[in-house]
Amino acid sequence: MKDTPVKVLMIEDHRDIAFLLKEMLTKEKSSSFTVEYAYSLKEGFERLDNGNIDVVLLDLGLPDSQGIGTFEKLSEHTKDVPIMVLTGQEDQKLAFQAVQQGAQDYLFKGEVDSKVLVRSIRYAIERHRMVVELERHVRRLKESESRFHTMIEKNVDGIVIVDKQGVVLFVNPAAEDLLGRTLEELIGELFGFPLVSGEKTELEIFRKEGGTTAVDMRMVETEWEGRSVYLASLRDITDRKRMLLELKQTQQQQLELKDQFLSNVSHELRSPLTAIHQFITIMLDGLAGDISSEQRDYLEIVLRNLKQLRTMIDDLLEVTRAETVSLTIELRPISVGELITETFDTLHATASSQEIVLSSEVPDELSPVFADPDRVRQIIINLVNNAIKFTPEKGTITIHAQPYEKDPRFLCISVTDTGCGISPEDKERIFEYLYQVENTVELSRKGLGLGLYICKELVSHHGGQIWVESQSGQGSTFFFTLPFFSLTDLLTPIFTPKNLLKGSIAFVTVEMLPAEERFLTKTDERALRGSFNLLKSCVLPDLDVLLPRIGRTKKGEIFFLVASADQQGTEVLTSRIKEQLTSCEEIKNAGLDPMVSFAMVDIPSRVDEKPREQLVKEMADSIETLVNKSLYKRRNYK
Amino acid sequence: MSGKKILIVDDDQDLTRGLKIRLRANGYETVFAGDGYSAVKIAKEEKPDLVLLDLGLPAGDGFIVMERLKNLSSLSSIPIIVLSARDPKGNMERAFQAGANAFFQKPADNEELLETIQRFLKKGI
Numbered sequence: 002m003k004d005t006p007v008k009v010l011m012i013e014d015h016r017d018i019a020f021l022l023k024e025m026l027t028k029e030k031s032s033s034f035t036v037e038y039a040y041s042l043k044e045g046f047e048r049l050d051n052g053n054i055d056v057v058l059l060d061l062g063l064p065d066s067q068g069i070g071t072f073e074k075l076s077e078h079t080k081d082v083p084i085m086v087l088t089g090q091e092d093q094k095l096a097f098q099a100v101q102q103g104a105q106d107y108l109f110k111g112e113v114d115s116k117v118l119v120r121s122i123r124y125a126i127e128r129h130r131m132v133v134e135l136e137r138h139v140r141r142l143k144e145s146e147s148r149f150h151t152m153i154e155k156n157v158d159g160i161v162i163v164d165k166q167g168v169v170l171f172v173n174p175a176a177e178d179l180l181g182r183t184l185e186e187l188i189g190e191l192f193g194f195p196l197v198s199g200e201k202t203e204l205e206i207f208r209k210e211g212g213t214t215a216v217d218m219r220m221v222e223t224e225w226e227g228r229s230v231y232l233a234s235l236r237d238i239t240d241r242k243r244m245l246l247e248l249k250q251t252q253q254q255q256l257e258l259k260d261q262f263l264s265n266v267s268h269e270l271r272s273p274l275t276a277i278h279q280f281i282t283i284m285l286d287g288l289a290g291d292i293s294s295e296q297r298d299y300l301e302i303v304l305r306n307l308k309q310l311r312t313m314i315d316d317l318l319e320v321t322r323a324e325t326v327s328l329t330i331e332l333r334p335i336s337v338g339e340l341i342t343e344t345f346d347t348l349h350a351t352a353s354s355q356e357i358v359l360s361s362e363v364p365d366e367l368s369p370v371f372a373d374p375d376r377v378r379q380i381i382i383n384l385v386n387n388a389i390k391f392t393p394e395k396g397t398i399t400i401h402a403q404p405y406e407k408d409p410r411f412l413c414i415s416v417t418d419t420g421c422g423i424s425p426e427d428k429e430r431i432f433e434y435l436y437q438v439e440n441t442v443e444l445s446r447k448g449l450g451l452g453l454y455i456c457k458e459l460v461s462h463h464g465g466q467i468w469v470e471s472q473s474g475q476g477s478t479f480f481f482t483l484p485f486f487s488l489t490d491l492l493t494p495i496f497t498p499k500n501l502l503k504g505s506i507a508f509v510t511v512e513m514l515p516a517e518e519r520f521l522t523k524t525d526e527r528a529l530r531g532s533f534n535l536l537k538s539c540v541l542p543d544l545d546v547l548l549p550r551i552g553r554t555k556k557g558e559i560f561f562l563v564a565s566a567d568q569q570g571t572e573v574l575t576s577r578i579k580e581q582l583t584s585c586e587e588i589k590n591a592g593l594d595p596m597v598s599f600a601m602v603d604i605p606s607r608v609d610e611k612p613r614e615q616l617v618k619e620m621a622d623s624i625e626t627l628v629n630k631s632l633y634k635r636r637n638y639k
Numbered sequence: 640m641s642g643k644k645i646l647i648v649d650d651d652q653d654l655t656r657g658l659k660i661r662l663r664a665n666g667y668e669t670v671f672a673g674d675g676y677s678a679v680k681i682a683k684e685e686k687p688d689l690v691l692l693d694l695g696l697p698a699g700d701g702f703i704v705m706e707r708l709k710n711l712s713s714l715s716s717i718p719i720i721v722l723s724a725r726d727p728k729g730n731m732e733r734a735f736q737a738g739a740n741a742f743f744q745k746p747a748d749n750e751e752l753l754e755t756i757q758r759f760l761k762k763g764i
Contacts, residue, residue, distance in 0.1 A: 264726055271724035272651055275746040279657030282749055288664045311746070318726060523751045524741065524758065590740050590759075 006033040007122065008053060012045035012075075013038070013060040013087065018110055022058065025115035032119065042066045042074060049079045056126050058108070060087045061095060072099045083129030085121065105129055159216075159235035162225050163192045170225060179216060179235050181209045196231050198222045203238075215239045267318045274314070278307055305350065316451045320434070330376050330462050331533070333549035334369035334486035337377070337402050337412060344381045348389075357392055359385070361400040370412050371486040371549070376459045383452045384416040384479050391420035391477075404485075411465060411482040418478075423471040431469060432457040456481070488548075489621040495546050495565050496617045504604055505567035506620070508627050509575060511536065511582070512596040514557035521555060528591035529558050535581050536560055539574065552632055557593075561628055563602075571599050600627070643760050644668045646687035648678040648704065649722070650696055654745075658691065665753055675699025679707045682714055688760055692739070694723040694730065705737040718759040722747060 009026065013019040019038055026034040037054075039045035042065050048054070057079070061071045076084060083105040088096045096107035105125035108118065153160050159176030163169055169187045177183055194204060197220060204216040217236045222229065283289055285300050292300070341361050352359045370377075381400070388398045396419040405413035423431060423438070430436050435450040460467040460481045471477030500506075513532055515525065533550055540547045545564040552559035564574055575597045582588055582595035605611070605619055645662055649655050650673050659669045670685045672678035676698040682690065690708070694701035701721060708714045721734045724745040731742040741755050 268724045268726070271745050272654070275724065276651065276653040276657060278746040279654065279661065283657060283660050286664075286749075288660055522754060522758065524755055527741075586735060586740075 006035045007126065008055045009034055009036045009058060009122065010045065010048055010054045010056070010082075011036055011038050011058045012040075012042065012063065013058065014040045014063050015060070016040075018060075018087075022113070022118065025113070025118050026122075029115050029119045032123070034119075034122075040064070042071060045075065046078055049082065054082050056105075056122055056129075057082055057084045058087055058122075059084050059104075061092065061099070069095055069098050069102070072102065072104060076103055081133065083125045085125050159237075161187075161192060161233040161235065163196060163231045163233060164228060165196075165230070167192050167196055170230060176235055179214060179237060180206060192233070194218065194233070196220060196233075198231065204235075213239075215242045263317050263320070267314045270314050271311075274307065274311060278304075278311075281307065313451075316455055319455050320451055330373040330459070331530075331550070332371050332373055332463070334551055335372055335374045335377065336367070336369050337414060337483070338363040338365070338367055340374055340377055341381065341400055341402065344378050344385070348382060348385050351386070352389055352398065355389060355392075356394045357389055358395075358397040359400075360397065361402075363400070363402040367402060367412070369486045370483040372463050372483045376463070377483065380456050380459055380481060381414070381416070383456050384481075387452060388416055388418035388420060388477075388479075392418045393420065396420060405482050408482070410487075411484055413480055413482050415478050415480045417476065419476045422473040422475050423469060423477050424473050428469055428471060432467065486549075488625055489618055491548070492546055492563060492621050492624065493617050495544060495563065496613075496620050497543075498613065500544070500565040501604055501616065501620075503565065503567075505565070505570075506602040506604060507564045507566050507568075507571040507574075507599050508602050508624060509562035509564060509571065509578070509597065509599040510631050511560040511562070511578060512557065512598075513560070513582075513588075513593050514596070516592050516594045518556065521557065522591075525591045525593060528585075528588045528593055529553070531585065531587045532558075532582060532593075532595070533560060535585060536562065536578065539578050539581060545574070548628070551628065559631055561631070563624055568601065571601075575599055602627070642666065642668055643688040644670060644685060645756070646670050646672065646678070646682055646685060646690045648672045648675075648690060648696065648701070649693040650674060651693075661749060661753075662756075667756075673697075675701070675704045678704045679711075682708060682717070683711070686713070687717060689756060690717055690719045691756075692719055692721050694721060694725055694734070702733065702737050705734070705739060709738040720752070720755060720759070722752075 011019050011022060013022075016038075023036040026036055037048060039048050040063075042063050045057070045059075049057070057075065059072060059075055061068055063071055066074060072084065072086060084099075084103075086096055086099040086104045086107040087110055088107060090109050090112065093109075096109075100107060105128055106121050108121060153173045156173055157175055159179040160171075160173045161169060161176050161180075162171040169190050169192050172180070172184050172187050177187070180187065195202065200220060202218045204218050206214045206216055208214055215238045217238050219234050219236075221232050221234075223232045224230070225232070281300055281304050284292060285297065285304065341363060345359055345361065348359060385398060385400070392398060398419075399417045400414065401417070402412060402414045405411040427438050431438070432453050434454045436454070437450040457467050460483075464484050465482040467479070467481040469477055469479050496506075511532070513529055515521070521529075529550075533547075536547050539545075540562065544566065545562060548561040548563065550558065550560065552561065562574075562578075564571055566574060579595065579597045582597075588595065602620070602623060605616065645667050647655050647658050647662075647669055648671075649658075652673070655671050655673075659671075662669050670681055670687060672681045674697040678690075678692070678696070678699075692701050692704060696704070699707075701723065705719060708717065708719065718740045719738060720741045720743065721739045722743050722745060723730065723734075727742060727744050734742050740759060743752055743755075
């Protein structure tokens, strides 16, 4: 303050007083003042209009204005400058009036000394500054409050303020719309939705006119009129949900369309393929005259490629099935060793044409796995064909099979090649749908990018895993696992304490033999597959188990069923099976004669005292004995 | 062989020609129809011993042909082998319901097809 002098405007027509006051101010050492004069209100106005005045000392009796009116006019004119009123002692009432109306202070002429004057001026300025500040704050507060109100009022999201007891204190118009009730109806009512701060919940609000509105609700704790409350913000997501649903439906439709397309494509491709196949086999079979051995060679190459093409088309169809989850696998105990030998017959021609050595290392005493032989064959052929594709001439491909170290319930089969290997990036994605390895320029055939994907699907349908280990340039090994066959596992679900305590387990055999003794034909095999499916439909979950197809020989097949049923129940079951099988066209046409019989199985006494695992194991063993007996008996009989 | 008569119903002429060669080589006589309508007509005229039937046909598909044949007492007992490029899934069951005795997906295994034909003809349902 010392540096910048306080500018005082004195509006006073008595020059002697004015002069006196100025003297007092300028005499003061503690602060500096500059004083200007105006001798009438009009002059005062003019000076104030020029600005730069810190405080006004106003005489209420001026030539152009007298009394309180003088103050009123001035304060009307100049809002931002503090005004101190000068009056005579006799005008005390007037002075109070002026202060009431906003004057900062009053001074009685003739009672003023310099100290009082300086202090009064200082206070007046300070007080005024504070008032102005306060006003500005209040104004800001009011503005922000009104902004806040506008925000709440105009918010498209519904806002509900609820106190800690769940009583509604306020709702905005959007919330009124969403809830279908007015502010007046809602205030003081219980909100009725859970109050959890910070959580997002989805609500369904029933509309008066019917239907529901889906609402996303978020809660925060906040202050409202001095109280701690919950602020619930409600967002209408009905449209969004509907759109998501529509999007999903569209995607589903597109998927179906794609499946339909792939199915049509594979159908359309099959027709010309059939014609090619037909005429090549006609030539190969000599139906169009003799052919030279060179011609035979070439035709066989065509046929081999044709088969490859057919596999690709089958793959296409397979994939659409895998996606629509209609892929069927039929599990049964199979010997992987035999299966590998079998597939080698198929694969040998391709491998030897590239001078690739195919070998297998499978232990002799390997327990059977529980798998679909056609599917396992498909997996092995796929993996080996792949290996052949990426292995240079004179390379080797080896198949190993051994119990899986990490989980002895599984068999691990691996296909190792001495090919170009797989880069880490490809390794990550190689089992993906439609994924093709880049930079396979040197290869004439890229394939469809379906083979490994199908392998993965098939393996996982068996409950196994598939993976690859490889280093670029050093060959690769593909591994996959298949579960070992366990009769105990299969029977566990029906050998519950409850079923066993009832004390009746039946062992049902269904013999399917040709009416007259002969070897099975392919039509018979179709019919047998059909019979197995029929039997599946006769089985009740939790009560019966249809054993996988383990009883097939070249002359017929026996199916086995284990049922948790008493004599009477088993009779009903067997007569139903008999009826189903004898009325089946396919079986009739094939000329197969179904024979159904059953035997009750002994249950160890004191069922409830033994641990369940042991019990199930014992039962499984006796079932296995029965199975072996039936198989042995029939072989003898024939 | 037997000189039995087989009606081949297919709109693909290459296929029918190939089948004809294959079947004649095995001693069968063959007659043809390229659409559903003439299939029934020719079946009435020729009284074949067996029908090899495609499913996708102009003028009445394979299912309609089967329905017609099964409704004519003189023809209802002729064995029908469906030979189609369609997905067996769904189609096979439907074909059996319509009265087919066997279902093969194209391209069919020659041996298996001939074996089936032979068996049906021997049995003479």
